[in-house]
Amino acid sequence: MPFSADSTNTFESYQGRHWIDSHCHFDFENFDAHRESHWQLLQNYGCAGLVIPGVKAKQWPKLISLCRDKPWGFALGLHPYFLDQHQEGGLQQLEDSCLEQLSKQTFSEASGLVAVGEFGLDLMLEQSTHNLQAELCRQQLLIAEKMNLPVILHIRKAYDEVAAMVRRTGFSQGGIVHGFSGSYQQGMALVDLGFKLGVGGAMSHPRANKLRTTIARLPLSSLVLETDAPDMRPAFWQGPDNSPLSLLLLAQIVASLHDQPLDEAILLSNNNVLSVMPNIKNIISSG
Secondary structure, eight states: SSSSSSHHHHHHTTOOOOOEEEEOOOTGGTTTTTTTHHHHHHHHEEEEEEEEEOOGGGHHHHHHHHHTTTTTTOOOOOOOGGGGOOOTTTTHHHHHHHHHHHHHTTTTTOOEEEEEEEEEEETTTGGGGGGHHHHHHHHHHHHHHHHHEEEEEEEEOOOOHHHHHHHHHHHSOOOOEEOOOOOOOHHHHHHTTTTEEEEOOOGGOOOOOOHHHHHHHHHHGGGEEETTSSSOOOOTTSSSOOGGGGGEEEEEEEHHHTTTTTHHHHHHHHHHHHHHOOOHHHHHOOO
């Protein structure tokens, strides 16, 4: 198990509380050997649903298949980490795939599509990739606007640039900024553009005082809880891979920073996810 015996005792108190992990990669091969048993564990501790972003076209069929008959919403997108794997025509494939999934929803067929993503702008990657990243980000914003879908954004060292791009493109569907680590001012600028801010493992590290101070200033109505599992392992998490289960302890951090009961932090996060990704409610109720 990826937590200590002491943590297990703490987890017992969470049973019965329903929560949503707004960002995890439960489709990654890290979970292949034990995905079903791990999902059962998550349900035992109150997990009501997951949001699983896509990162490259080759992975989308597996993602869509895994989410069938589960309360897992998925997004389709072209992540900046995988620029060398995105094929020519990938943007058209993205648009076609979103249209196909939306048509299923129109005819009351099962489809867990909730957003376009994960995509964005990462200025910590090689400078030579920045222009291509920016163009892919812009085009995916336009596709999402055309489809009336929210987005899941990956941003590092580029909050001002992406906010400006959102304004220039006229994107108005909102969404979630994954792994937010910007300033209070940058966060509120994105909130004003219709986004919620994802907070997770980064805030748990001892040196993350500045981030914790920012999260404490941001209104709870702007925050969603996320794990990025199997990545972004919190400071307190044992084992090689992160798990959506860590969200419960991350919720404790947010509740403490805002001097609110744990239930309130979880409830507001759930409501914030539902407000920007309304199809999640249908997926959870039918999953």
